[in-house]
Amino acid sequence: MQKLVRNLIQTNSTKIVLVVLDGLGGLPVNGKTELETAKTPYMDSVAQSSACGLHLPVAYGITPGSGPGHLSLFGYNPLEYQIGRGVLEALGLGMDVRRTDIALRCNYATIDKGIVQDRRAGRIPTEQSRKITEKLQSAITKINDAEILFAPGMEHRFAVLMRFPEPLPPGADSINDTDPQKEGKPPLQPVAASPAAERVARVAGKFIAEVSEVLKGEEKANYALLRGFSVMPHLTTFKEAYGLTAVAIATYPMYGGLAKLVGMATPVVSGGVQEEIDYLKANYDKYDFFFLHVKKVDSYGEDGDFAGKCRRIEEFDALFPQILSLNPDVLIITGDHSTPAIMKGHSWHPVPTLLKSPYVLGGLCKGFSERECTKGELGIFPTVNLMPLALANAGRLKKFGA
Amino acid sequence: MQKLVRNLIQTNSTKIVLVVLDGLGGLPVNGKTELETAKTPYMDSVAQSSACGLHLPVAYGITPGSGPGHLSLFGYNPLEYQIGRGVLEALGLGMDVRRTDIALRCNYATIDKGIVQDRRAGRIPTEQSRKITEKLQSAITKINDAEILFAPGMEHRFAVLMRFPEPLPPGADSINDTDPQKEGKPPLQPVAASPAAERVARVAGKFIAEVSEVLKGEEKANYALLRGFSVMPHLTTFKEAYGLTAVAIATYPMYGGLAKLVGMATPVVSGGVQEEIDYLKANYDKYDFFFLHVKKVDSYGEDGDFAGKCRRIEEFDALFPQILSLNPDVLIITGDHSTPAIMKGHSWHPVPTLLKSPYVLGGLCKGFSERECTKGELGIFPTVNLMPLALANAGRLKKFGA
Numbered sequence: 001m002q003k004l005v006r007n008l009i010q011t012n013s014t015k016i017v018l019v020v021l022d023g024l025g026g027l028p029v030n031g032k033t034e035l036e037t038a039k040t041p042y043m044d045s046v047a048q049s050s051a052c053g054l055h056l057p058v059a060y061g062i063t064p065g066s067g068p069g070h071l072s073l074f075g076y077n078p079l080e081y082q083i084g085r086g087v088l089e090a091l092g093l094g095m096d097v098r099r100t101d102i103a104l105r106c107n108y109a110t111i112d113k114g115i116v117q118d119r120r121a122g123r124i125p126t127e128q129s130r131k132i133t134e135k136l137q138s139a140i141t142k143i144n145d146a147e148i149l150f151a152p153g154m155e156h157r158f159a160v161l162m163r164f165p166e167p168l169p170p171g172a173d174s175i176n177d178t179d180p181q182k183e184g185k186p187p188l189q190p191v192a193a194s195p196a197a198e199r200v201a202r203v204a205g206k207f208i209a210e211v212s213e214v215l216k217g218e219e220k221a222n223y224a225l226l227r228g229f230s231v232m233p234h235l236t237t238f239k240e241a242y243g244l245t246a247v248a249i250a251t252y253p254m255y256g257g258l259a260k261l262v263g264m265a266t267p268v269v270s271g272g273v274q275e276e277i278d279y280l281k282a283n284y285d286k287y288d289f290f291f292l293h294v295k296k297v298d299s300y301g302e303d304g305d306f307a308g309k310c311r312r313i314e315e316f317d318a319l320f321p322q323i324l325s326l327n328p329d330v331l332i333i334t335g336d337h338s339t340p341a342i343m344k345g346h347s348w349h350p351v352p353t354l355l356k357s358p359y360v361l362g363g364l365c366k367g368f369s370e371r372e373c374t375k376g377e378l379g380i381f382p383t384v385n386l387m388p389l390a391l392a393n394a395g396r397l398k399k400f401g402a
Numbered sequence: 403m404q405k406l407v408r409n410l411i412q413t414n415s416t417k418i419v420l421v422v423l424d425g426l427g428g429l430p431v432n433g434k435t436e437l438e439t440a441k442t443p444y445m446d447s448v449a450q451s452s453a454c455g456l457h458l459p460v461a462y463g464i465t466p467g468s469g470p471g472h473l474s475l476f477g478y479n480p481l482e483y484q485i486g487r488g489v490l491e492a493l494g495l496g497m498d499v500r501r502t503d504i505a506l507r508c509n510y511a512t513i514d515k516g517i518v519q520d521r522r523a524g525r526i527p528t529e530q531s532r533k534i535t536e537k538l539q540s541a542i543t544k545i546n547d548a549e550i551l552f553a554p555g556m557e558h559r560f561a562v563l564m565r566f567p568e569p570l571p572p573g574a575d576s577i578n579d580t581d582p583q584k585e586g587k588p589p590l591q592p593v594a595a596s597p598a599a600e601r602v603a604r605v606a607g608k609f610i611a612e613v614s615e616v617l618k619g620e621e622k623a624n625y626a627l628l629r630g631f632s633v634m635p636h637l638t639t640f641k642e643a644y645g646l647t648a649v650a651i652a653t654y655p656m657y658g659g660l661a662k663l664v665g666m667a668t669p670v671v672s673g674g675v676q677e678e679i680d681y682l683k684a685n686y687d688k689y690d691f692f693f694l695h696v697k698k699v700d701s702y703g704e705d706g707d708f709a710g711k712c713r714r715i716e717e718f719d720a721l722f723p724q725i726l727s728l729n730p731d732v733l734i735i736t737g738d739h740s741t742p743a744i745m746k747g748h749s750w751h752p753v754p755t756l757l758k759s760p761y762v763l764g765g766l767c768k769g770f771s772e773r774e775c776t777k778g779e780l781g782i783f784p785t786v787n788l789m790p791l792a793l794a795n796a797g798r799l800k801k802f803g804a
Contacts, residue, residue, distance in 0.1 A: 388463030401467035
């Protein structure tokens with residue numbers, strides 16, 4: 001699909017705004033979903049004259065993580081481009097992951113006489129974990145030819161980048177997790193599953209030894225378990241694929257990180273949705289494509305807080321007219337996946353979508369919700385088709401074939 | 403898909419009529435599309451008891467040309483079988499394009515001292531262009547081992563077939579356009595991009611020289627720019643693929659040409675829709691499958707004439723009972739793509755479709771329109787699925803698997 005689209009690209013001065021309400025889709029409580037319960041007069045009104053439908057990020061029944069959810073929104077086949085756990089963790093902690101890096105997620109653990117006593121080091125407080133991580137960074141900056149970069153996370157979690165002088169060959173990240181998965185067992189050694197991974201495995205082995213040496217005085221966090229060895233997938237950029245200069249407006253680092261994978265600008269934006277919209281308005285002349293990410297809708301869904309998720313949707317709706325007043329050529333509101341509060345997590349349900357442009361039928365949905373979107377002109381469609389639709393509505397795709 | 407279908411084909415005496423209202427799909431003006439505005443009591447009535455839906459010729463957001471639009475209606479994957487610009491132009495001018503031919507579209511141009519002064523020779527009148535083309539045909543009939551066949555087009559346009567003694571190898575048409583795209587530059591030479599194209603490039607080089615010699619006395623049209631070198635794609639015929647004897651009833655040459663690609667009979671039918679229906683009635687015993695093409699709906703859409711497109715749809719509807727009275731086993735009304743008058747051109751929007759047969763649910767749509775079809779039992783579906791649906795409803799497909 002993307003190759004087909006790439007051959008049809010034409011550029012113009014149109015603006016496309018993609019608003020992602022993270023985890024938007026939901027399921028009913030007392031007969032109504034979060035989106036049906038929330039009072040959203042502005043989105044309901046726009047939905048009435050928009051092309052609506054539901055997008056399916058991976059496939060029927062498949063629950064997407066944030067990586068596949070966003071890659072498919074950006075038009076990249078999430079089965080073809082998979083983002084490793086280490087990379088996602090590092091992006092989520094705001095690290096600048098590069099093509100030369102091996103990323104891994106790590107746990108502090110407690111070890112005694114070579115046996116893992118606690119795989120999470122007693123879930124040490126985040127503040128203590130941060131200090132230990134700083135100590136590691138002071139002591140360990142290079143192993144063999146790899147720079148070592150640390151980022152502290154929540155509680156016992158941290159991320160590491162091994163930055164090599166040049167991009168590594170395919171398969172260089174084929175290294176097992178060292179977490180034995182059960183207490184009372186020795187940790188595993190990092191072993192290269194292919195010759196391409198041997199260089200990384202050697203660094204990983206020394207890394208474990210050096211970390212153990214630095215942490216030997218710690219009561220709980222005296223060891224590191226390594227997981228999710230991975231490299232950045234190589235993606236064509238939005239500019240290359242679509243001819244679009246694009247910016248990600250997101251306050252959570254992971255989403256900027258995902259956008260950076262496809263070459264979007266990723267300015268630091270602090271605050272909430274109002275600050276994101278302020279950024280959009282202030283920089284509306286500078287880009288063709290705006291990805292505006294609203295995190296909190298998902299967070300309340302993950303917590304199982306139905307009313308809280310409704311409130312976050314309502315908060316966005318109240319601010320929505322500020323985006324409408326920019327009058328973008330194409331405006332899309334959707335989510336990256338569903339997060340029904342009753343499930344306290346991501347789900348496989350297709351995600352309600354609204355596309356506003358002059359070139360739609362409209363008139364098929366009474367408002368913006370999962371059930372109304374089933375009546376819309378877009379039907380239920382694979383998420384990767386959303387970008388071609390946005391480009392077509394923006395007049396940025398030529399005709400295919402004579 | 404076609405291979406699967408081919409293995410399940412069984413023959414019987416059923417009749418399938420496929421009516422293509424070219425460019426049928428539209429977009430609203432004052433809240434209603436062309437099809438919603440037009441008074442179409444007969445199609446509305448049939449839609450109420452038919453299987454309805456919207457077909458998607460290539461993919462979401464992709465605007466199909468007439469070639470991909472028709473190939474997908476005929477059940478051929480338009481990404482797999484692409485029809486070159488030269489072939490489409492030659493078919494459109496009524497030329498008998500064969501498997502041994504290289505087809506190209508040409509422009510008369512004005513050249514002076516090796517520099518293109520006018521890429522369209524001042525858009526010379528069609529009548530004058532016709533005479534010049536006849537002069538060329540008299541003077542040039544063979545170059546090396548290739549027969550040369552000319553067909554005059556509108557204004558400065560004409561088409562050429564280079565007919566070789568035997569089919570050429572793949573890649574034989576990999577030759578650049580010679581149009582420099584800007585005035586004030588010398589024309590490009592035709593260069594073979596692969597060894598397979600060298601034989602054709604040699605003919606093309608001599609062709610340009612011979613044309614220049616014949617035209618050297620012309621004031622404006624003293625040169626030819628060549629574009630769209632292409633060969634006929636090799637398609638299985640309707641008989642081979644579906645076991646159907648098929649006929650194309652079309653008054654515009656291009657559509658008969660496209661039908662000829664898949665082995666349909668292509669009688670010359672002159673006049674309008676009434677004459678096409680007369681032909682259908684008079685030859686109803688002779689074929690299994692009837693492709694009846696109504697061009698003018700698209701033409702008015704392309705002109706941006708909303709009311710005119712509505713009138714053409716109404717004209718067809720008034721004649722439609724004559725087709726109904728034949729009581730075909732399967733009757734389909736659809737378009738090859740959308741041509742919303744507000745867009746003055748083809749568009750990516752899925753195309754309303756009605757399939758009448760004894761084996762449908764029906765009862766889902768109040769009439770025949772884009773929006774009513776979104777409620778239909780066929781949903782939004784890839785166009786290549788229409789032929790299997792037609793065959794199934796005609797009792798021409800066996801069960802798959804035990």
